[in-house]
Amino acid sequence: MEEVQTGHREALAEKVERLKRERGAVVLAHYYVPAETQRLADYVGDSFYLARLAKTLDASIIVLCGVSFMAESVKLLNPARRVLMPETAADCPMAHMVRQEDVDRVRAEVADLAVVAYVNTTAEVKRWADVCVTSSNAIKVVRELPEKNILFIPDMNLGRYVAEQVPEKHVILNRGYCPTHNKIGLAQVEALELAHPDALILAHPECTREVLDEADFIGSTKQIIERIATGEEREFIVLTVVGVADQIERRSEGQGKRIYFPEPAPVCPNMAMVTPEKLLSCLENMAGEVALPAEPQRAVKPLERMLELAGR
Incomplete structure (x- = not known):
């Protein structure tokens, strides 16, 4: 079964790469979409990075793997280009x-x-x-x-x-x-502290004040990833959406670092909708085009x- 799944992922990735070349498309992905989707992107980053990057790209088509406000921002900054979303229903409450x-x-x-x-x-x-x-x-x-x-x-x-x-x-x-960050509660953080007393606690500022009060480091998604990748500590409690785990692992490969998330793991349900299959469908059908707002x-x-x- 695992070999079948691996074969499916490889075939899907090959199709995505071929279609990107044929369409002249570049794929941007936010840290919070599934890891499998991030791995198919040309660029992965937080909202500031993606917003700034969008203005520098010369691709005629930009595919934004994220939620609707991100795609709107890319379209606003690139009104002459086609901007596509793999999942148009992915919104941010x-x-x-x-x-x-x-x-x-x-x-x-x-x-x-x-x-x-x-x-x-x-x-x-x-x-x-x-x-x-x-x-x-x-x-x-x-x-x-x-x-x-x-x-x-x-x-x-x-x-x-x-x-x-x-x-x-x-x-x-x-x-x-x-809603996702607001659900991370003090009891979850305290449970992690008891289980991993030597771990550095990193929190996104979208968390509540009582959770931020427990943190050793507060920063954006990118700043959290950078702090872990460059830090000398070996254990980290991460208080943000679990989608960052893939980039943390990539940046920290071979360093023997361990990452712990609250239970249940914080998942953004809208970001989770942006699957590799939907990215492929978007490129195949040139679907999910974002209109220039009023x-x-x-x-x-x-x-x-x-x-x-x-x-x-």
Whole structure:
């Protein structure tokens, strides 16, 4: 049975590589999609890396293995190119967890304000913002802004963490969250600490405050991977989506490091939908094309400002 599965994977990979060449396509994948899908991609990274990379590619077709807000961002930054999604139903619940009336109310009530939108938002929400951020650059971008007051949308956990790191700003929070990270509980973390007392604890800032309080290191997905790959420690407790495990193993190969995730393992159900079979079907049928959102210039402006401020 294992030989049959291996043969299927190899045949699928060969078809994907052939179709990429024939279509002139490049495949981008987020760390949270299944490991088998990541291995078929030309580039794997977090949302900031993929957003920045998308502007530099000369491929006529970009296939985004991730969720809808990521594909929208790539299309906004590359309006003349075809952008495809292997699974168009893959969405991010947090991307919708903010209301325009709340943003409008704060803008009307608070002077010297910048609306900062986590990149994990729809194109519509980005149109309400002054600048976008990712978990890897949020602190830097917020610190660079000239405004004293910041409305951070939609993730209250990341927003609270940013506020603590940039105390010179007054950060107003919105009650959005990532369901997968929000489910990682203190009891799960404590159980891992008891089982592995020498392990370094690394957490994504989308986790709750009580979980972040237990962490030795807080960072974006990419920063967590880098910390493990370059660290001298041998055991690590990782508090983020289990999809990062493949890249951690690749970057740490031969180092004898051990990685532990909470139980049950944190899985993003939307990212999990982006399977190798769906990637192949997408390339075969040129399906899942992403349309340019309404008022694209208003939505792309916060993304471009993010790239400008984060690059300083």
